[in-house]
Amino acid sequence: MKTQDTYRGDSVSPRLRFALIGAGGIAQAYAQAFAQSECCELVAVADVRSEAAQALAEITGGKAYDDYKTLAGNETLDAVIVATPPKSHPEIACYFLERGTPVLCEKPLCLTVAEAETMISTAEKSNVLFTMASKFRYCDDVIKAKGIVASGILGDVIQFENAFTAKVDMSKRWNSDAEISGGGVLIDNGTHSVDIIRYFLGPIDAVLAVDAGGTQDLAVDENVKMFAKTKNGVTASVDLTWGINKELPYFISIYGNGGTLHIGWRESKYKLNSSPDWTVFGSGYDKVASFKGKIENFSKTLRGREDLLIKPADALASVQVIEAAYKSLKQNLWQPVIELNNVAAR
Numbered sequence: 463m464k465t466q467d468t469y470r471g472d473s474v475s476p477r478l479r480f481a482l483i484g485a486g487g488i489a490q491a492y493a494q495a496f497a498q499s500e501c502c503e504l505v506a507v508a509d510v511r512s513e514a515a516q517a518l519a520e521i522t523g524g525k526a527y528d529d530y531k532t533l534a535g536n537e538t539l540d541a542v543i544v545a546t547p548p549k550s551h552p553e554i555a556c557y558f559l560e561r562g563t564p565v566l567c568e569k570p571l572c573l574t575v576a577e578a579e580t581m582i583s584t585a586e587k588s589n590v591l592f593t594m595a596s597k598f599r600y601c602d603d604v605i606k607a608k609g610i611v612a613s614g615i616l617g618d619v620i621q622f623e624n625a626f627t628a629k630v631d632m633s634k635r636w637n638s639d640a641e642i643s644g645g646g647v648l649i650d651n652g653t654h655s656v657d658i659i660r661y662f663l664g665p666i667d668a669v670l671a672v673d674a675g676g677t678q679d680l681a682v683d684e685n686v687k688m689f690a691k692t693k694n695g696v697t698a699s700v701d702l703t704w705g706i707n708k709e710l711p712y713f714i715s716i717y718g719n720g721g722t723l724h725i726g727w728r729e730s731k732y733k734l735n736s737s738p739d740w741t742v743f744g745s746g747y748d749k750v751a752s753f754k755g756k757i758e759n760f761s762k763t764l765r766g767r768e769d770l771l772i773k774p775a776d777a778l779a780s781v782q783v784i785e786a787a788y789k790s791l792k793q794n795l796w797q798p799v800i801e802l803n804n805v806a807a808r
Contacts (some may be wrong), residue, residue, distance in 0.1 A: 478502040478761045481537055483530045483554055484545035485509035485518040488568065492543060493522050495753035502540075502761045508533040530554055539563055541760065543595070548649075549642040552577045555592070559584045564591040566760045569653045570784065571777045573644035578781040582774045591763060593770050594777035596657045598713075600755030603730040603744030604658070607714070607723055610732060610743065611662060617720025622698040624658055626651040627708035631678070638680045646682030647702045648791065649784050655688065655700045656783040658714060660776060663692040670796045671787040677705035688787055691796075713747070 478501065482489055485507050496504040504522045509515035512528035519526035527533040534557070541564040544554050548570045555565045565585070571594045572578050585592030598604055611619065626647075632638045637650055648671060660666060674685035688700040701708075714725040723732035730744035755771075762768040779799075786797040 478540040479505045481506040481539050481542045483508050485514040488545050491753045494750045498754050506533050506537045547636050547642040548644050555581050556584045559588045566595050569596045570649050571781050575781050578778045593772050595756045597752040598654050599771050600752045603725050606743050607725050616718030619696050619718050621717040623715040624655045625701040625710050627703045629707040630704045632704050638682050640682050646684050647704050648683050648686045651702050653780050656780045659698045663696050665693045666690045666783050666799050667693050668796050668798050669787045671791040
């Protein structure tokens, strides 16, 4: 069994050995991130599509498998990343957790709260590290913005806006198959939104989600507006779409009674009410850097050098909020969100 203490001694290898389960589109970003990392390396890839696993392994220099259990039986690993469609996350994650292998699981964590609780409970019983990967929490500009907001210079937060709005053809992607994805844009990009809102504003009390219709004749939601009331009294608004081409310059905007802050794709800045000028504090979203941040935060936590940026309680909360949001979507009513206190402290 590999606990966090296993990695803290002087005899540990300089780079932790990771395997990637799933060789889809997101795996390409992981491959680039591992290539830039000095603390961990990608040594194996598994995918039921053997050609996809082989293609990625040739890029990374690792070994390819068409079955994750065969990979587990043949490789000495320090951790795995689960990057398959969400329906398979609980089965794969629990398999590795029960073998004592730490797991970083892609978002959405899973399809139901019950599944999330099972995954977290399995990690606790096995005494191994487990959490969810949600890339925007590792974006440098987002981290800087959290510090600016926490400093109080923007005053009290009055409004919070988040938008993930890009027109994407989802008709042939697994994301539009609710059986394996759990839903559409609300569970896919909305999981990012929930994590971002909780990062800046704390726990969410209630949500209202509205389906704004579709343009691609998908079987899942593709245009959704969501509102979230936080326990500290702020209402956040979220704009999610795969079907409308909105080229918005900023994906997070925070409005305080002392100033305004924008986090953008190419630039991030804030302006105080007392100043006529904007202060630029970042150059925008860097996808590979964010993925590198994910794997390195997980690796450094294993070695006792950092704390997880996204804890299991955050992962569980993301599923609880999205589950409540889908209830709201069906009933057109605000839905309460109940975060379990016994998990929140983990």
